[in-house]
């Protein structure tokens with residue numbers, strides 16, 4: 001096809017999917033879970049599109065629907081037979097098609113990019129209040145069915161625009177972190193709907209007692225920084241007993257009345273540096289303060305306020321159980337929504353290990369279970385065994401799924417541990433390789449356009465894994481086309 005024709009058809013396609021809702025701007029997604037910063041950054045397209053989704057995919061008689069938001073980017077699409085990349089929206093507001101490394105892949109493969117906001121998050125909200133009862137359709141299982149229904153809807157609408165029927169483009173599905181798990185699970189449950197899956201830092205194992213999270217932070221920090229962090233925690237624990245109010249205020253966290261909430265906030269503040277490829281931001285000031293005999297708590301409070309709250313944009317109240325209990329809709333309900341998923345399905349409770357912990361031992365199983373009960377009501381706790389029974393955990397029996405994990409990422413122990421020809425697994429290994437480095441380059445925060453790998457301490461490590469990803473995609477997409485996917 002000539003370049004001109006291609007551009008006209010692309011413009012036509014974009015025009016045909018018109019949205020009637022003006023874009024609203026939202027603040028930064030609260031990183032309470034540390035998983036949901038991924039939708040933040042620079043976008044290729046932010047024009048909202050909508051379609052009607054089934055509320056309950058598993059009821060034989062409930063036919064209610066809600067409006068689900070999505071975005072597309074068609075500039076690279078090789079009409080009519082290019083692949084379609086389905087990028088899964090995770091546990092946060094979805095503001096557009098992110099211009100990360102997937103854009104580079106889309107350019108390379110001549111792919112259309114389309115991304116669906118996760119049900120309940122952002123504007124894809126079925127109800128106008130968030131009582132626990134209203135959250136009963138918020139689950140990974142419903143979300144996977146959303147993706148299946150959406151995939152069919154979108155293929156049909158592409159076909160309608162192109163005046164054809166019964167032809168299918170080859171699809172490939174992508175996700176990172178929780179949406180990485182959804183990406184793997186989608187290929188597992190709907191292998192006829194995608195040629196393959198990229199599951200980046202995919203937390204496919206539901207874990208009740210996720211002590212490896214804290215242990216990995218210790219490993220990523222190295223002995224000197226780990227010791228400084230541990231000493232800081234001990235000092236804070238002592239200070240809290242005598243002058244709690246002033247101490248919390250010195251972290252701009254006076255509202256966190258429950259000590260567990262305060263300690264969780266601090267634990268996340270530390271984790272974020274390693275998870276997103278900025279270890280020196282927390283290690284340097286603490287190690288220097290320790291060497292100079294200066295107050296560690298002061299140095300740490302400075303880091304928390306300047307970096308975690310300031311630069312990173314954390315909203316302290318998302319750690320406050322009083323806030324998490326609120327059921328009225330506000331600009332961003334992600335914190336309550338994600339806690340509901342945590343408290344019902346996947347847990348990933350980031351508890352303190354019994355030995356050598358960095359976080360306070362107050363962040364234990366009881367803290368998490370009490371939170372679930374306090375925020376959502378009696379009887380709400382995660383049945384991780386049921387979740388792992390349903391999906392297989394790290395023994396997931398899928399095919400054509402690429403797993404990647406970052407060497408410094410505390411989440412990597414909830415991802416797949418082994419590699420096989422049909423489910424290859426790669427580790428992206430370098431000093432600042434964290435959560436989803438294959439998508440986002442280094443550091444993973446702030447956002448770097450097209451996931452540039454230049455600032456990784458080993459750009460080559462990232463580059464090699466990306467090359468592997470591309471090779472698997474090439475093969476699986478070609479196998480998909482050869483067998484013909486006209487299953488309608």
Ligand SMILES: *[C@@H]1O[C@H](CO)[C@@H](O)[C@H](O)[C@H]1NC(C)=O
Pocket residue numbers: 161162163
């Ligand atoms: C599709 O078919 C209709 C009716 O035959 C025609 O008017 C229209 O131009 C066609 N569109 C494309 C994109 O080929």
Ligand SMILES: *[C@@H]1O[C@H](CO)[C@@H](O)[C@H](O)[C@H]1NC(C)=O
Pocket residue numbers: 209211353354365
């Ligand atoms: C959680 O793990 C820790 C450390 O391995 C262990 O001491 C504790 O007993 C575990 N708790 C539960 C409830 O499994």
Ligand SMILES: *[C@@H]1O[C@H](CO)[C@@H](O)[C@H](O)[C@H]1NC(C)=O
Pocket residue numbers: 355356
């Ligand atoms: C506790 O951690 C320290 C430091 O890593 C280690 O030397 C020690 O063996 C551990 N003790 C137990 C009981 O695991």
Ligand SMILES: *[C@@H]1O[C@H](CO)[C@@H](O)[C@H](O)[C@H]1NC(C)=O
Pocket residue numbers: 442448449452454455
């Ligand atoms: C790499 O780091 C430098 C220095 O901090 C910064 O100016 C530059 O924008 C970064 N490049 C990318 C691609 O992130």
Ligand SMILES: CC(=O)N[C@H]1CO[C@H](CO)[C@@H](O)[C@@H]1O
Pocket residue numbers: 404405412413414415416417418419425426427
């Ligand atoms: C926890 C972890 O790092 N899991 C795996 C990440 O990928 C590499 C490469 O396949 C594995 O060796 C790790 O076990």
